[in-house]
Amino acid sequence: xxxxxGRPRVLLLFIFILTLAAILINLPQLQLLVIKxxxxxxxxxxxxxxxxxxxxxxxxEIDKDKRIEALNAAKTVIExxxxxxxxxxxxxxxxxxxxDYRIIVELPGVNIGxxxxxxxxxxxxxxxxKGATSSAAVLKSKSDLEILFxxxxxxxxxxxxxxxxxxxxxxxxxxxxxxxxxxxxxNTGKPQVQLNFTSDGAxxxxxxxxxxxNKIVAIVLDDMVIEAPAVNKHILDGNAVITGGFTYxxxxxxxxxxxxxxxxxxxxxxxxxxxxxxxxxxxxQKSLFAGFLGFLIIVIFMIVLYxxxxxxASLALTVYALLVLSIFKMSTLTPYGITLxxxxxxxxxxxxxxxxxxxxLIFERMKEEIRLGKSKELALDLGFLRAWSSIRDSNISTLIxxxxxxxxxxxIVRGFALVLGIGVLVSMFSAIVVTxxxxxxxxx
Amino acid sequence: MxxxxxKYFYFALSLLIVVPGLISLILYGLNLSIDFxxxxxxxxxxxxxxxxxxxxxxxxxILQQKISVSSIETSSRLTFVRTSPMDQNQNTKFLxxxxxxxxxxxxxxxxxxxxxxxxxxxxxxxKAVVLASILxxxxxxxxxxxxxxxASSWRFGICAIVALIHDVLVVVGxxxxxxxxxxxxxxxxxxxxxxxxxxxxxxxxxxxxxxIRENLKRISAVPFATVVNDSILQTLxxxxxxxxxxxxxxxxxxxxxxESTKWFIVALLIGITSGTYSxxxxxxxxxxxxxxxxxxxxxxxxxxxxxxxx
Numbered sequence: 214x215x216x217x218x219g220r221p222r223v224l225l226l227f228i229f230i231l232t233l234a235a236i237l238i239n240l241p242q243l244q245l246l247v248i249k250x251x252x253x254x255x256x257x258x259x260x261x262x263x264x265x266x267x268x269x270x271x272x273x274e275i276d277k278d279k280r281i282e283a284l285n286a287a288k289t290v291i292e293x294x295x296x297x298x299x300x301x302x303x304x305x306x307x308x309x310x311x312x313d314y315r316i317i318v319e320l321p322g323v324n325i326g327x328x329x330x331x332x333x334x335x336x337x338x339x340x341x342x343k344g345a346t347s348s349a350a351v352l353k354s355k356s357d358l359e360i361l362f363x364x365x366x367x368x369x370x371x372x373x374x375x376x377x378x379x380x381x382x383x384x385x386x387x388x389x390x391x392x393x394x395x396x397x398x399x400n401t402g403k404p405q406v407q408l409n410f411t412s413d414g415a416x417x418x419x420x421x422x423x424x425x426x427n428k429i430v431a432i433v434l435d436d437m438v439i440e441a442p443a444v445n446k447h448i449l450d451g452n453a454v455i456t457g458g459f460t461y462x463x464x465x466x467x468x469x470x471x472x473x474x475x476x477x478x479x480x481x482x483x484x485x486x487x488x489x490x491x492x493x494x495x496x497x498q499k500s501l502f503a504g505f506l507g508f509l510i511i512v513i514f515m516i517v518l519y520x521x522x523x524x525x526a527s528l529a530l531t532v533y534a535l536l537v538l539s540i541f542k543m544s545t546l547t548p549y550g551i552t553l554x555x556x557x558x559x560x561x562x563x564x565x566x567x568x569x570x571x572x573x574l575i576f577e578r579m580k581e582e583i584r585l586g587k588s589k590e591l592a593l594d595l596g597f598l599r600a601w602s603s604i605r606d607s608n609i610s611t612l613i614x615x616x617x618x619x620x621x622x623x624x625i626v627r628g629f630a631l632v633l634g635i636g637v638l639v640s641m642f643s644a645i646v647v648t649x650x651x652x653x654x655x656x657x
Numbered sequence: 658m659x660x661x662x663x664k665y666f667y668f669a670l671s672l673l674i675v676v677p678g679l680i681s682l683i684l685y686g687l688n689l690s691i692d693f694x695x696x697x698x699x700x701x702x703x704x705x706x707x708x709x710x711x712x713x714x715x716x717x718x719i720l721q722q723k724i725s726v727s728s729i730e731t732s733s734r735l736t737f738v739r740t741s742p743m744d745q746n747q748n749t750k751f752l753x754x755x756x757x758x759x760x761x762x763x764x765x766x767x768x769x770x771x772x773x774x775x776x777x778x779x780x781x782x783x784k785a786v787v788l789a790s791i792l793x794x795x796x797x798x799x800x801x802x803x804x805x806x807x808a809s810s811w812r813f814g815i816c817a818i819v820a821l822i823h824d825v826l827v828v829v830g831x832x833x834x835x836x837x838x839x840x841x842x843x844x845x846x847x848x849x850x851x852x853x854x855x856x857x858x859x860x861x862x863x864x865x866x867x868x869i870r871e872n873l874k875r876i877s878a879v880p881f882a883t884v885v886n887d888s889i890l891q892t893l894x895x896x897x898x899x900x901x902x903x904x905x906x907x908x909x910x911x912x913x914x915x916e917s918t919k920w921f922i923v924a925l926l927i928g929i930t931s932g933t934y935s936x937x938x939x940x941x942x943x944x945x946x947x948x949x950x951x952x953x954x955x956x957x958x959x960x961x962x963x964x965x966x967x
Binding site: 259267269329482483484485486487488489496499500502503504506507508510511514515518555556559562563565566567569570573574577581599602603606607608609610611613614615617618620621622623625626629630633 | 744745763764765766767768769770771773774778781782784785788789792793796797800845846848849852853855856857859860861863864867871891892894895898899901902903905906907909910912913914916917918921922925
């Protein structure tokens with residue numbers, strides 16, 4: 214039964230429109246003209262430079278049924294910190310294994326020292342004062358020293374030195390802060406962190422300062438005293454300043470952490486990776502050039518081997534490449550943006566080679582049928598028909614591989630798997646629909 | 658051209674390539690990167706070419722931080738250092754003491770992987786390779802389920818797997834040798850290459866098997882070995898052309914592409930060549946060998962049955 218003769222023309226139109234759209238999406242100047250927004254590829258860390266950190270949450274003090282909540286709360290705190298610090302396009306993910314709660318952070322363009330100081334610390338702020346019965350920690354004898362060391366581990370570092378043998382943790386914590394900011398000391402010009410308390414916090418702070426006039430109060434961050442000022446007067450306005458030894462960067466880091474809130478669980482670093490951006494862009498240039506060269510080689514090869522058929526295949530390949538690149542670009546508009554890495558580019562270039570394979574299968578089949586005496590049109594149909602089962606089976610096995618790579622891999626491996634998988638699917642479309650339509654038109 | 662007739666020659670050739678790799682694997686194992694072992698890897702860029710004294714100074718600076726050094730490699734201005742896990746503080750102190758000696762030195766890459774992640778990556782890699790192989794065999798078996806006698810679909814699946822294992826052994830064996838003699842490391846990209854090779858190898862094998870299936874449906878009186886041989890010859894053009902296009906592209910990537918993916922591409926080059934070879938010279942002939950072997954059994958069984966009934 215003859216297919217509708219108008220059908221190839223409709224398909225051709227469809228392909229033409231698709232190609233046009235793909236070209237639009239890929240050329241920057243045209244994008245701004247028509248789409249009014251510049252679409253760009255999302256570049257992985259190995260291309261853009263930056264830092265990637267993986268942490269494990271220490272859930273030993275959290276109830277089993279509250280752990281996922283704690284992990285998400287930690288993720289939110291980290292997100293806030295990163296946003297406050299101003300990183301463009303950060304990636305923060307949680308990953309839950311059987312007993313394992315992780316947070317993965319990727320920060321393009323940020324150097325690793327900065328990154329860790331923003332993220333890793335718990336940033337629990339607490340205020341300590343001298344307890345009811347205490348005296349200065351005067352080491353009278355060896356046994357005093359031993360007692361000091363024994364108890365010291367239970368307290369934040371330096372608290373005993375500063376407050377004596379019975380320090381007391383007050384109920385004023387970082388949660389009572391409404392805001393912190395970095396200011397500059399009017400006398401020394403040095404950066405300091407200004408703390409503004411909430412109204413409850415201000416009350417607590419007023420009480421503490423009232424109780425401790427002319428005494429020392431220790432300000433503790435996580436497990437270390439960062440400031441031990443003597444209280445001059447009773448402070449009612451709910452403001453305090455931490456002045457000790459900050460550079461602008463460290464002051465900003467602390468202020469950011471306090472504003473975002475303390476992490477509900479401590480984080481243990483499992484892995485970190487930082488890459489200088491210049492490394493990345495050089496590799497990118499080279500890979501793109503190599504890819505283009507590879508593409509050219511294939512086109513020449515196909516035309517030499519298969520003549521006119523080769524030209525059709527090359528056109529189909531071009532459409533294929535444009536389509537895949539467009540999919541990558543468009544995906545950045547969705548939450549499932551595909552990140553381009555060096556291995557991803559290698560995967561894309563590889564998939565061009567594989568896309569050709571479907572065409573070769575069909576063409577070889579056609580040659581055979583023609584040798585057996587069939588007409589060109591019949592050979593075309595038979596070629597596609599008979600080759601289909603091979604194409605389908607072999608592409609499915611590559612798809613299986615991609616899916617498994619995606620499941621078991623992380624980061625770079627996943628990028629490759631996605632690229633390969635998309636490449637296989639689009640290549641099936643390009644070989645079956647595009648090549649066929651072009652050839653049908655040619656043979657009419 | 659008679660391929661099936663010379664099948665034992667080709668089997669021997671395969672062994673020739675696989676065995677040295679296997680021996681190397683047993684003797685030297687694999688040179689695993691920190692992706693699998695954990696540790697720290699950093700890349701230093703110096704303003705001038707790196708001299709021998711520089712290397713020992715780097716080593717000293719690291720040892721000062723109480724970190725043990727696994728290896729230091731140089732390539733003109735770049736130095737690649739691998740150590741036991743180094744944390745942020747130690748790294749900063751190391752860089753400070755280094756830049757006091759060598760002004761203008763830059764750390765372009767720093768990666769630390771804790772042992773937990775290292776073990777995980779290893780386990781995942783093995784699981785992925787095994788699972789992919791199993792799934793693919795199952796798929797082939799299912800896809801070839803309607804195969805007429807004398808072949809059975811299980812045979813196709815298993816012969817494909819043997820060809821696959823051959824390819825994996827070739828690549829892993831060669832990289833074991835490379836790792837021992839040229840310090841080439843195996844990282845997670847290598848696993849990606851391995852899985853891609855598995856996909857390709859099967860891809861190739863399926864094309865040949867597909868043709869065998871088709872020919873078996875058409876012709877029934879011709880001996881199995883002849884059918885397989887003809888199928889191979891018919892698909893030869895296609896197999897070679899596809900492999901050549903992919904290999905050409907990979908060559909372009911190797912010569913002009915970036916530094917960090919070079920060995921990844923070498924692995925692919927080796928694997929795809931091996932994959933094409935194994936589909937033609939291992940998988941298909943294996944089907945024939947199996948069939949001959951099971952025929953001998955049937956024949957002997959029938960002969961014994963006849964003998965005992967007389």
